């Protein structure tokens with residue numbers, strides 16, 4: 001197998017793919033190109049990629065594998081630009097974009113080229129972004145959709161799977177239109193709904209500050225994804241417009257039904273509505289590892305006292321527990337804030353929890 005890989009867009013997904021490729025193919029030279037130069041440099045410093053380049057065109061013509069890992073509108077533009085280049089005859093071009101229909105249509109421009117295009121979408125990720133959040137295990141046990149665009153691309157499927165073996169993902173071939181409808185149902189529409197819930201709550205919070213304090217538990221669970229990259233989601237909605245319009249019509253019907261249910265107050269119907277949803281959700285398969293589990297975060301309530309943050313970090317340093325990220329998240333009525341500590345492993349997170357609790361801190365695994 002040839003050994004030059006180019007990743008265009010070294011953020012959460014590009015960075016995680018780079019780590020997974022390196023794990024299985026340590027000899028491969030992985031170059032990253034990112035329009036935000038600091039992301040490329042950070043990925044290089046973190047040894048996520050071997051080197052970063054300042055022009056993707058120069059790198060593309062000598063690469064055996066090109067992975068487009070930028071927002072999906074940009075994936076389309078990059079395909080058109082790559083189609084103009086004298087790419088290596090056996091090169092494979094793939095992407096990781098959350099939509100496939102428009103990208104696959106655009107990929108026809110590459111058919112005149114001897115390189116092949118195989119669309120890709122790892123069905124795992126997070127609301128975090130940037131190379132600092134990249135994780136080698138992000139895609140473990142997740143489904144990874146592949147959409148080859150030609151018989152020549154079919155022939156290269158096994159080579160691409162070999163490159164991506166380190167992801168630990170389960171590959172599945174899908175038709176691009178079916179992909180966009182299914183991801184519309186399970187990912188893109190839920191994202192719009194989560195975001196709209198946050199916007200409703202924000203409006204209420206402007207009138208009553210207590211809304212902010214009480215926005216906990218369930219609200220946080222169903223709106224976590226609303227903290228994702230706005231640029232990425234702007235592009236997904238633009239690319240999957242037609243599926244989303246159909247799904248939004250269905251959603252409005254569902255809300256009409258819910259309104260009638262609430263209005264009727266019928267105990268049996270209300271119970272059934274919740275029970276049916278619980279039964280379906282409880283039966284959904286759970287993934288053993290990866291995605292959100294790859295982020296070992298611990299939340300700690302901290303009081304408004306000088307030196308409290310350094311007290312927390314000193315307790316952990318004394319126990320030789322490394323923190324990979326630290327952030328003060330929000331202000332509540334009775335406390336100064338919530339500290340979010342990120343660790344490299346579940347083991348570190350559990351150790352940190354135990355020693356912080358011993359020192360009287362209140363900690364949570366989720367917010």
Ligand SMILES: NC(=O)C1=CN([C@@H]2O[C@H](COP(=O)(O)OP(=O)(O)OC[C@H]3O[C@@H](n4cnc5c(N)ncnc54)[C@H](O)[C@@H]3O)[C@@H](O)[C@H]2O)C=CC1
Pocket residue numbers: 008009010011012013014033034035036039069070071072074075096097098099121122123124125126127128129130131229232236
């Ligand atoms: N975040 C997630 O959970 C998942 C995202 N995806 C897809 O992966 C792709 C990347 O998303 P993330 O890694 O999450 O976002 P990210 O924001 O972490 O990384 C995207 C990177 O692309 C770079 N970029 C933007 N425009 C560029 C351009 N013109 N040329 C070169 N680089 C450019 C950005 O500077 C950034 O570093 C998107 O297409 C998204 O739809 C797929 C599965 C999961």
Ligand SMILES: O=C(O)C(=O)Cc1ccc(O)cc1
Pocket residue numbers: 097098122123124125126127187225
């Ligand atoms: O954060 C989460 O739970 C996600 O669902 C992440 C995600 C975002 C976009 C995708 O195309 C696939 C996965």
